[in-house]
Amino acid sequence: MSRENPFSTRAVRPGAIAFLFEAGVDARSLVDRFLASGRRGQIVGPHGSGKSTLLASLAEELRARGIAVKLVELHDGCRAMPDEAVAQKGEVLMVDGYEQLGVVARSKLAFEVARRQAGLLVTSHRNVRWPIPLPVIYATHPGVELAERLALELLSRSRHPEAVSAAEIRGLYEAEQGNLREVFFRLYDLYESRSR
């Protein structure tokens, strides 16, 4: 049992909580799909729907198969790839926030990845088809049930699992229009105000 707020960044960041897959899908099957697509793919979904978390799960699965991974997180307004984000031969380059790149940056990235015989797996808010169409290997769909499941699971590991009710989680989900990241921020505040 943790003494920390269960909605703190360290508890909810990608990789800290496992991605909850739809029935019949798991990290292994998605990595199979990615490899079968010529090591090209994108994960598509709205803000805060778990794309980065899924990317972390797939990175773990790829590494477990002996495939090296390099992750690049693009922050708001980042139109070009950082200079150091160069994939080596055989490596899979993961780009979180691919839709932010300009067309020129995406073209350059596609060229570099092909030249170096590397893989490319990205997350995006929309299906980016140009300049190269990347197969959509998974579309994340946030839902109130998912938010409730995740939040209650996090609460169950805390000292005050009763601090927030399921009904409140659902209310926050609606207020934040399905953005799980914002829901977790609000839950952090709520937990803090009730557990001190």
Add this chain to the structure above:
Amino acid sequence: MNDPGITILLEGNRRAFEPGDVLTAEYRIDSLSLVDAKAIEASVIWYTVGKGDEDLAVHHFVRQTTDAGVVFDLRRPQRLRATLPSSPLSYDGVIVKVRWCVRVRLFPARGRELVAEVPFQLGRVPAAAVPAPPESIAVHE
């Protein structure tokens, strides 16, 4: 969360320190299956916990490794000793908290690394006041 197999003891089971104090800890590997580890790291670190970006710094660090053919006997308890700095002090804020701990990471010959931590308090900064409850939330039964 602490992995089984590693025990960390702070001298005198002390959990509160002042800047300039010397922290002494003993750590040992409890499982014989782990004593052929490739490396073990012990550190005194601080990190932030909270709502935004996180921060972490290593104040004191010791690493023992077999890389250069060095043999170390993990069946015997190891000791760590560090003089604690004047900042940052432990703090229990609302948006951010500063935590100190002794952390031991063990890299077994096979399998994933194991980690154990023992938290402690540095300084005596009072906790932040209880925040006002956030605005009301629509409840959907």
